[in-house]
Amino acid sequence: MAIRLLHTADWQICKRFAGFEADAGAQLTVQRLNTITRIAELAAQRGVDAVLVAGDVFETNAVKDDTLRRVMNATRAFDGPWVLLPGNHDPALVESAWTRLQRLGLPPNVLLALDPEPILLAGDSLAVLPAPLERRHEARDITEWFNDAKTPGHAVRVGLAHGSVANRLPRPSEAPNTIADDRSERAKLDYLALGDWHGTIEIAPRTWYSGTPEPDRFKDNDPGNVLLVTLDGPGAPPQVERVPVGHFRWTSLSQHIAGAEDADALDALLGAPPDVERIVTELRLSGTVDLSLRRRIGEIVARQSACYHVLQTDMDALVAEPTDDDLDRIDRMGFIRAAIDELRAKARDPADPERETARDALQRLYAEHLRLGV
């Protein structure tokens, strides 16, 4: 009998998004709960035997009771077993989100993997071997017990853990909780479902990170998926299907501006991609422009950002250098001109600590000049 699993991880419910406008950030937070609902619907639709959540269900153990209840509500669409594993964000401490969930009362199909012992599901055809983190950082490999875990001979062995697979990840992960990269072989696992890395990746044979189902950062590592895993029997290779479930798409853009044509290109780059209202973008601009072009770029960004859910623009590297014509347009004589000359001298002096401020000041004066009309 083939076993079908839905592997997901790193929900990090109640994660906040600092640096965004309040409404935009709040929607990102709320959306993570909506994504759980979609996962439940997907699990029900595909008729999986179990949903395995490989840690970091919550951003922190200290979440509100209301948040705990909302998460349980979000799982309702799938009445099969949910196995929830504590991660480094929500370790199984003596008092934790898990103990509080137990006190609040769990739905009968929601199983908390708080102890390192096999959980038999699907009529004992599926043996889930959990490695719960009992503290934020574990120095030892807590999946080691998988090697000697006794499970029924006909059951597929699926490991469930949260941490970094040694020597395999492209970049260091958040926490050191190391997992041996040959764990699936040594423990004779048919599949090792991991959490902690937010992108979807097969990190070792039979070993997968599902990634976070709802993207939460500007990293191009393929987040926003869950994995549908089919295990035909003990020893059979896993069939893994990557299913996108994320609502928001996070992208990073950069553009160098050297002249008016680059401003046109920027306008085109930002111009209305599909589902633009679901896009969270960071835009980095660089280059040196005159004051009039700088003003135009500001207008483009302001206009386009209204379309995006978030368009976060970094123009620190875009230097506004006024030309003589710019300055002459403001004033050719009189004390305003004298002030302009003083500010331009500061803006051009690399040693002047107020160099950037002087540039801003000239831009500001230029804007006032335009506002007054020529």
Add this chain to the structure above:
Amino acid sequence: MRIRRIEVRNFRKLVEHTVIAPVADGMTIISGDNEDGKSTLLQAVRTVLFDRHTLTGNDADAMQPFGHKGRPEIGLDFEIDGAMYRLRKGFCQKPSAELEIPGGRLTGMAVEDKLQELLRFRAPGRGASRADEHHGICGLFWVEQGRAFAPISVSADNRSVLTGALEGEVGQVLGGARGRALKDAVARHYAEFFTRTGRETGALAEISRNLDELTSRVASQREQLRQYDARVEELAKIRDRLSNYRKLGTLAKAQTDFAEAEAQMKELEALRRGVTDARNAKALADAGLQGPAAALRQRGEAVARAARCTDDLSSADAAAKLAQAEVESCTDALKEASAGLQGSETRLADSERILRSIEREYQRKALAEETSRLSRLLTDARAAEERSIVARGKAALTKVDANGLKKLRSLEERRVQAIAALAGSSTLIRFDLEREGSVEVGGSAAPRSGEISIAEPITIRIADVGSLSVIPGGSELPARREAAEKAARDLREALRKVDVASFAEAETSWEECQRHRQESKNQADIVAALAPEGIETLASRVAEAQAMLARFQQEPESTPGSDLDEARTAHNMASEEAVRLHRRRELAQEALGKAREQAARAAALLQSAGSAAAEAVAELKSARDEISDEELRKAQSEAGNRAALALAALEAAESALCAAGPELRELRLEQTCDALANIRKDIDELERSAERVGIELHAAGQRGLGEELEELEGQRTLADAKHRSLARQAASIKLLHEAICRAEKIAREAFLAPVQSRVKPYLGFLIPDAELVLSENDLAVAYLRRGGQDEPYESLSVGAREQLAVLTRLAFADLLRERSIVAPVILDDALVNSDPSRFESMLLALRRAARELQIIVLTCHEAAWMQSGAPVIRLAACVERHS
């Protein structure tokens, strides 16, 4: 414009036709007393130039002199750029205007239009003109009475004119309207971020406050979360410890250890009871041993006591015999001493009798002498007392006393004064007869020459010549005569009462009385000296002495010629011998007493020792009769054996107890008991702590501290980003604002340089090395800079302010004159607050300005202004009065 002639009639104070002419270039002084109309004259010039001739209402009515209804008329001849103009206006009734211009003549409103064109002023919409708004550049240069010290108010029009003149000289450094608009816009943005003092305000201050608050809340929330995590950690440790107790079975082991220790303690208690029993048995055996031992000891003591009492009896007998021998010896010594004392007492009685006899003789002689002395004193005292009584009696015969004499003296003085007054009014007649013959005055003979004072009619008869009747006149004479007679009568009456004939006699009688009184006092003093206790006491003492003397004389005569000193020496020697022998007999008596006491005590001791010895021997015999010494020794031996056995049993029991290790067992019991209690207590406390911390964590967990922190940190990060953005904007605006202000200040200083350069020479007359700083905004005087200090204009004295204001006007006038904008400077009673020194300096400054400017000074201080050397026009002399 230069003024050449002023004519006024029926205008306010200037009712009569008044003509001021000619008015030359340079400085002209127009002087007049108060109320002459100097200020009216200036007002007339303002009115004719800047008020429409059609002016009506209160402003027109105000032109008419008080109590007159004449038509106000003003004429002004003036010159502009070498061309002459003749202006005439009439107001109120029949208003008219006429202006003669080069090559023509204008009337009516054309005159007003032409004046505006010539003088570049803006006429008021309606009503009278105001100097600071409608008089053009003249409003700046014409200073009214009492306003010279006020800050120069430069109207917008005049500022425009002045600015034009300045920009013509230094160029458009101020940047024009666009520059000001940009500056204002930047200033508005600056004000959105900063207050005038540079503190943050508006959105920037709000976001700063918000950021601070959020930072504080985040810190607080983090701390709460840290405490929450710490409590979780604490709970984990508690549960670990409880788990360890369970795993190790610590409590059960402690309970087992305690039970074993209790069993061992029960064994120990049995051994202790064995020791106690043995100890009791030994005590009983020891008690049995004590009875025979005590009896044997008492027997020995009785034997010793009997022997000791026998010895004591022998010693007492010997002592009694010795004491009796001593009594007999002392009795013999007493007899011998008594015999010696008796002989000595006989000799002492003889010597005393002789001594007493001699002493009585000496006393009798002394008494006889004393009796004689007292008798003399008594005799003298009685004689003195008698003399005192006689003198006092003589004094008492005199009727004149001190008050009476004082009264008589007063009457005598009044009499003498009355006679003197009478004599003063009397007629004095001096006569000296050359021929022999008798003279009778008032019937009594008188010498041939002399003078008489006549107070009453009198007749003087001269032999062979006839008689001369003199009747003294004078109105006061009768009264004075009456007064003299009354005074004489009063005196006589008083003298009669004290039985004397005259005042001199009264004085003599008073002196006699005084002398007798003094004599009486002197004799009384003698009596007091002779008999201080009184004569009677003295007489008593004399009688007593005489009686005592009589008694002595009745006693037998003593042995004549006996020497008192020899008798006393013999008596003393007999007395000393008697004392010595008496003492000897006392010592003998004392020794006898002691010997007798000693003998009595020895006898008593002998008796007591005899009784004690008999009693001890009897007692010993009785005891031996009851139980023999041998029997006692046997009983003691048997009891000793029993005690030795009991001691051996006790030592065996104690040894067994010691071998059981009682302290160890006790310690172990204590230890296991405490350990069990501690473990139970610790487990109880841990369970309670776990429950308490669990409840706390449960309560705190519901709040979702971490979730709240996430939310707060999100808000703080957003606020921080906004703050950085706003702060960057604010910094750029601040830098821009400061740069513009700095540049504008420099530009304004450059802009005002022409005025500064023109005012400097004038100021040099007044305050050398000082500099006048004008306001960059309104061209008014802002500071006087001297000695490196900027003194605000308002802080200067009134005198200094009016001087600086006048000098600034001269500088403005110079500047405009060079731009062909010419107007006279008119000062109405300016510089009234200047001290003489400053006034002189100002005259020099005005004289310098007057080289190019027309300056008209209206003043009531003609003498002071005469020093200026300028021509003086007296207002009173300019009035053309109708006959």
